[in-house]
Amino acid sequence: MMSSLISISNLNKAYGSKKVLSGVNLSLNAGQIVGLVGPNGAGKTTCLQAILGLTDFDGDISVLGHHPRKDRVKMLNDVAYISDVAILPKWLKVSQALSYMQDIHPNFAIEKAQAFLAKTNIAANDKVKALSKGMVAQLHLALILAIDAKVLILDEPTLGLDILTRRQFYNHLLEDFYTEEKCIIVTTHQIEEIEHILTDVAFIQQGKIVLAQSTDDIKERFNLVAVSNEQVAQADELQPLFKNSMMGLTTMLFDNQDKETLQNLGKVTVPSLADVFVGIMNKETC
Amino acid sequence: MNTSIMKASIKKELWEFNGMLKWVPISLAGVFIFIPLLSLILNGIDMQALLVEIEQITQVQQTDRMGEFFFVAAIALFSPFIAIGFIVQVYYFVTCLFDERRDQSVMFWRSLPVSDEMTIASKLLTGAIVIPVIFFAAATMLMVLMVLLAIVACVVLSIGFDISLWGMLASANILSGVGYIWLSLLPIAIWLLPLYSWLMLASIYANKAPFLWAVLPIVALLVIETIVVHYLHLSEPFFGHFIADYFSITPDNLVNASVEQEKSRSAALQLLIAQIDYRTVLVSAGLLAATYWFRVNKSES
């Protein structure tokens, strides 16, 4: 039932002597919405660009059965990309963008894009340079939705957009694009915002994947405990990933610990994805 | 090669450079119309000189020389268009692979299912063929306008003054004359191919100031060669002479060639074709291959 749409194995990339990706293994199945989360410079953009064949790499990547460099054009028929570095050129008119996409893309349904744009303030004769940031994002999204790709790669797609546009973006993504046969991989800094949208998440730091699991599994695996001062020493023995003391209580993040044991130390709650992320990242840099 | 994708790609190039490709030819044609008009208004018509000219034409109009005369005039009309068109072409080639990297739209284009070969081929075709066609067309339309004016003049003269200049139009071989000029488009494109491909390479390689990257290495090479030749007492600066020789065709040469030789109009064409060498075509292919390599491997900033 689950088929792998993207499989990455042993992905390595170096710029000169600087290693940007080390032994990345990741696979995306149909129906997954995967968040690739990591600090700046962790290698997120490089990883996505490797998937798209925009940069060369060492290792194996297969997207819908194609090699991103050797079969680039065929692969791109079913893959769509939105990135803060894949910018629509300023001189392009909306009508020209639609016309061009229709001519070169076999899966482009121009009526879909037009229907989407009809609900916005974007006119056919507008040049990209006349559009606000939010409108450019809408235009890009309109083009992508009309492609009906099987794989959607989003690299910080909502960077710099106001909250209304961001909400609408994910709204359209879920309502107009997503099906169980497709998969989406998205990187973002605003993890809280899309926490519930993700089905799976992968944490990446300094070019290595530190954690890759479904969001459901993560909620079961990690626990947040509010430990009183008297029990801090006892709790420390269980090797928390992260500690934060404030107002008489120390909040600790635990991985794979027995729930009952933890309940003896204090109130146990389920951490948010952001909590887990901060905890794991801190652990690595300690 | 998928023709509809090629057409769409060329259309995209024309959209990008739309302003320049529309207004430069129009302005040039406008100058050709406006200046004589202005001079006419300011200076009036010199009836004496005009009558003398008409006299000359009536004498010449039945001979073969009319065709020659017209061809030379046509080249004179086309030359500024070809020259300015050339400048526009150079600008196009130098920026066609540079601008998209500077505004970061290259990642957008490369995320679409258009192959890099197609992209480079479409830019080459746009610069080498489509842009000259636009300028040739502008010149041709101006020519059509002038022929129409000539027809009107003939009507006026024959009805009003009983002077028949119709022979002028008949023997001027207008269509074939213009046809020969259009035929030169392809040989010119192949002749200048090494220049075009060199400019494209500079366009994709440079991170800043692609025009300097195009010009300075050549200048440096010429200078170094001259120095080496001078100090080592070698026979000749090979590269320098080659460049001078290869690019030595000017409208003057073409006109002289067509006037001096017998089959006058095709002579210009032959002169052009003679300049083409299989070696320069190979060099062009090499430069284009390098351009392709850079696009595939160095597109990321």
Next chain:
Amino acid sequence: MTPQWDPEKPIYLQLYQQVITRILDGNIKEGEALPSVRKVAAEYQLNPITISKAYQMLQDEQIVEKQRGKGLFVMPGAQDLMLDRERESFLSHQWPEILTQISRLKLSAEQLLSVNVNNQVEG
């Protein structure tokens, strides 16, 4: 609008609960269609799998039924079924706890009944 989810309970359970509450309150009527998985996912900014889980649970509990090609519809008699179930759950789980609390705080019946449904103490 995106509701605030309690981080302690799985979201699909909270969604399930929400549908039940809405049915009990009469906001969703019997025979009415539930919005599509996509619509709910988009509106609440959740992933569709979470919604599907909640919907599956509703189907398993026979609160809604799938009508081919049309979606999920609240089954006739669902409200009554819900009422019975929730009553039973309340009486066997929540009420005993509340009773313990009432006796712990030594509240009288009068004090209890003077609170109207909107939590205001009358008189």
